[in-house]
Amino acid sequence: xxxxxxxxxxxxxKAMDSLQFxxxxxxxxxxxxxxxxxxxxxxxxxxxxxxRITAIAVAAALALSVGALATDxxxxxxxxxxxxxxxxxxxxxxxxxxxYPIGASVSDNGVTITAEAVMGDAYHCAVxxxxxxxxGTSFEVGLSGSYLPLWFEEQSMSMGYVGGGHGSSYxxxxxxxxxxxxxxxxxxxxxxxxxxxxxxxxxxxLVWTEDGYQTLAEGTWKLKFDLAFEDASVSLPAGQQVxxxxxxxxxxxxxxxxxxxxxxxxxxxxxxxxxENSTDGQVSAGDAAQMRLYLEDLTLTVNLKDGTVIDMxxxxxxxxxxxxxxxxxxxxxxxxxxxxxxxxxxxxGDVTVPVNEG
Amino acid sequence: MxxxxxxxxxxxxxLVDTYADTILRLSYTYLKCTQDAEDxxxxxxxxxxxxxxxxxxxxQERAWILRTAANACKDELRTARRRKNTPxxxxxxxxxxxxxxxxxxxxxxxxxxxxxIAIYLHYYEGYAVQEIAQLLGQRPAAVSAHLSRGxxxxxxxxxxxxxxxxx
Numbered sequence: 001x002x003x004x005x006x007x008x009x010x011x012x013x014k015a016m017d018s019l020q021f022x023x024x025x026x027x028x029x030x031x032x033x034x035x036x037x038x039x040x041x042x043x044x045x046x047x048x049x050x051x052r053i054t055a056i057a058v059a060a061a062l063a064l065s066v067g068a069l070a071t072d073x074x075x076x077x078x079x080x081x082x083x084x085x086x087x088x089x090x091x092x093x094x095x096x097x098x099x100y101p102i103g104a105s106v107s108d109n110g111v112t113i114t115a116e117a118v119m120g121d122a123y124h125c126a127v128x129x130x131x132x133x134x135x136g137t138s139f140e141v142g143l144s145g146s147y148l149p150l151w152f153e154e155q156s157m158s159m160g161y162v163g164g165g166h167g168s169s170y171x172x173x174x175x176x177x178x179x180x181x182x183x184x185x186x187x188x189x190x191x192x193x194x195x196x197x198x199x200x201x202x203x204x205x206l207v208w209t210e211d212g213y214q215t216l217a218e219g220t221w222k223l224k225f226d227l228a229f230e231d232a233s234v235s236l237p238a239g240q241q242v243x244x245x246x247x248x249x250x251x252x253x254x255x256x257x258x259x260x261x262x263x264x265x266x267x268x269x270x271x272x273x274x275x276e277n278s279t280d281g282q283v284s285a286g287d288a289a290q291m292r293l294y295l296e297d298l299t300l301t302v303n304l305k306d307g308t309v310i311d312m313x314x315x316x317x318x319x320x321x322x323x324x325x326x327x328x329x330x331x332x333x334x335x336x337x338x339x340x341x342x343x344x345x346x347x348x349g350d351v352t353v354p355v356n357e358g
Numbered sequence: 359m360x361x362x363x364x365x366x367x368x369x370x371x372x373l374v375d376t377y378a379d380t381i382l383r384l385s386y387t388y389l390k391c392t393q394d395a396e397d398x399x400x401x402x403x404x405x406x407x408x409x410x411x412x413x414x415x416x417x418q419e420r421a422w423i424l425r426t427a428a429n430a431c432k433d434e435l436r437t438a439r440r441r442k443n444t445p446x447x448x449x450x451x452x453x454x455x456x457x458x459x460x461x462x463x464x465x466x467x468x469x470x471x472x473x474x475i476a477i478y479l480h481y482y483e484g485y486a487v488q489e490i491a492q493l494l495g496q497r498p499a500a501v502s503a504h505l506s507r508g509x510x511x512x513x514x515x516x517x518x519x520x521x522x523x524x525x
Contacts, residue, residue, distance in 0.1 A: 007512040008462050009481045015463035016482050019386060020379045021395075021455055029378055029396060033370035033403050274432070320433060 077101050077229075080117035080128045081337075083174035084184055091337045094259050095119060098230040102127075108219035110134045113183075113202060115223050121233035121258035122192045124333050127157070127200070129183040131171075138179040139207075139216060148173055148181060151213060153204035157185060159196040159227065166316045186333050188263065188316065194231045199224050233258035234340060242349040244268060245293055250328070252348060257355070259338055262302055262312050263331030264348055268294055272319055272326045294319050294326050301347040302338065310334060373403050377420070380483075381427045382455060387478040388431035390467060392454035401430045424483070425493050428475070465515040466508075473508035476501050 021029070077099025078092035099119035105112050116128040133139065148171040155169070167187035174182050185200075205217040236255035244250055254265040272294055275286035300312040317330035343355045381402060382395040389395075405426055413419040466474050479485045479493065487505065491498040 007465075007509055007516065011460060011462040012466060012477075013482055015458040015460040016383050016478075018458045019383050019392070019455060021382055025396070025455065026374050026378055029399055029403075030367075030371045030374040032400060033374070033407065034367050 075101055075103065075116055077117040077119060081119060081126070083172060083182055084126065084128060090339060094337045094339060098232045098259060100227075100229040102225045104223050104225045106221045106223050107134060108221050109217065111205070111217045111219055111221075113221045113223065115200065115225050118198075118225065118227055119229050119260055119337075120193070120227065120333075121229075121231050121261055122194050122256060123190075123233075123263050123331070124186070124188050124258070124261040125193060125198075125227060125229070126184060126186045126260065126333055127198075129185070129200075130180050131183060131205070132180045133217070136179060139181055149208035150181070150183075150216065151206040151208065152202045153206055155185075155200075155202050157187065157198050157200045159193055159198045166318070188261070188331055188333070190318070190329070193227055196227050197224060198227055231258070232340070233261075236346060236353050236355060238265075240348070240351045240353065242266065242298070242351050244349065245297055248293065250298075250349075252351070252353075253327075255346060255348070255353060256331075257302070257340065257343065257346060259334075259340060261331060261333045262300065262315070262346065263329060264300060264346075265327075265329045266298075266348075268326040268328060270326065271321045271324050274321075291319065294328055295330055298330060298349050299347060300330060302334075302343060303345045303347060303352075304338070304342045305344050306342070310338070370403065370407065373406065374399070377402075377423045380420075380423065383482070384424060384427050384478065385431050385434075386457065387467070387474055388428070388471065389434060392457055394431075394434055395454065398427055398430045398434065402426045421489070421493055424479070428494060462512075462516065465512050468515065469508050469511055472500075472504045473511065476504040477508050477512075480505055 076096055078095040080101060081095050081099060082092075099117050101117045102115040105114040107113075110133060112132050112134055114130045114132075116130055118125055118127045120126060131139075150171040167185070169183065169185040171181055171183050174180075200223045202221040204215055204219065206213045207216040233256050236257060238252045238254050240252045242250045242252060248268050248270045250266040250268040252264065252266045254263075256263045272290050273286075274290060275284040295317050296313075298313070300315060302310040302312060304310070312330075312332055312334075315330050315332035317328060320327045341356065345355055346353045378399050381399045382392060385395045385398045386392050402423060406423070411419075411422065413422065466477055469477070475494070476490060479490045480487070485493065487498050487501050490496075491501045494501070
């Protein structure tokens with residue numbers, strides 16, 4: 001190091017100079033811009049977060065009729081989604097109506113991954129994959145339980161430019177007596193995904209052990225399939241004024257309800273103030289308070305005719321400061337498929353929006 | 359407004375050649391990783407190509423690029439914090455340019471966000487305090503304080519003394 005008592009800006013500049021995209025990277029970025037439509041792949045998601053306890057409890061109780069080595073090309077959407085959304089008649093009827101069986105498989109290094117089915121709406125999708133070893137043996141995960149401690153070293157799903165997204169993904173075993181495990185990927189996107197073609201990529205299946213992550217199956221799998229599910233979403237009347245905490249008011253810009261998800265877009269009349277001194281990767285107390293104010297504390301419920309209240313207050317979302325206001329979106333996929341005919345209203349904070357009036 | 363399908367090839371290539379590395383360095387300074395830089399580039403370039411942007415000079419265009427990239431990086435930081443399952447460490451699994459090494463750079467990257475951004479824009483990009491303040495939407499006094507405190511911290515980290523003279 002050439003530094004004496006001062007910060008050596010020459011060394012700093014040299015280090016920064018060396019940080020460059022390769023020519024191939026630049027050509028790819030330019031080509032993508034010229035194509036206009038295509039955006040970078042969605043970022044890999046944390047495979048370790050287990051966020052759908054209710055859904056997986058159902059998954060544990062169910063036994064899919066999946067034989068060894070079966071790739072389940074003939075599965076209906078409701079069969080594929082049974083482990084996620086249940087098998088009640090009312091549910092399966094809706095799933096088979098709006099879901100789309102895929103049955104696309106790809107094999108590498110003795111392991112086959114099949115995209116079983118996809119379901120969603122304009123902004124959400126849930127994809128069920130099955131994973132099976134071609135030699136008929138089971139994956140030696142070594143742990144029991146519904147959620148499996150598995151991980152793809154790399155996983156992505158791209159579908160062209162749809163803005164940002166958030167979601168969850170996890171592995172489960174719908175039938176511990178067979179050699180098939182399931183992987184579900186649930187995403188909400190900023191943009192409309194209806195009718196797009198998705199490309200899913202997976203690399204190296206890992207398992208968490210006491211000694212850390214071990215490779216369970218090495219390989220690269222790439223699948224392409226159409227998001228050909230029926231978008232059964234409806235737009236509810238918007239424009240309502242909703243009171244957030246601390247005197248902040250939000251105007252509801254859009255409410256999108258479907259059998260599988262709810263999303264609410266709203267604009268707060270104050271601009272989020274982020275903590276400039278917070279450390280990367282950690283949420284400071286100030287930022288946490290802002291997220292509570294603009295996103296987390298806003299009550300969201302879907303109210304059904306039979307009195308059931310589906311609480312979506314814990315949904316994910318996004319916050320974007322803009323010209324003294326804050327644009328927000330909040331929403332998630334339900335733990336069960338709902339019949340829109342059975343929805344009485346949607347509650348957003350202190351406002352209740354009627355559905356199916358009359 | 360231009361549509362996404364009639365983007366001029368030459369203009370796209372010019373932007374990438376001129377600014378992609380700059381955005382990479384700025385996003386690395388913000389995000390401490392290079393995996394999101396390509397996304398940030400796409401966001402910034404698409405905004406420029408499809409928007410109604412007119413610049414009187416290359417310097418003005420460069421400042422717009424840096425300001426827009428900085429905002430995109432901040433959005434990325436916020437969103438990554440909030441997204442249930444898209445943490446920065448997961449994003450680090452993506453293919454991306456290799457992050458540079460070096461003791462001084464490591465020390466700069468260990469500084470708080472505001473400090474290292476101010477240092478990057480001042481000492482690498484060559485912007486004055488007033489220009490950085492305009493670019494980031496901060497008060498000049500705040501930028502000046504970030505630079506000053508950043509320098510002091512760097513000296514401590516790199517084994518120098520606390521004297522601010524001679525920088």
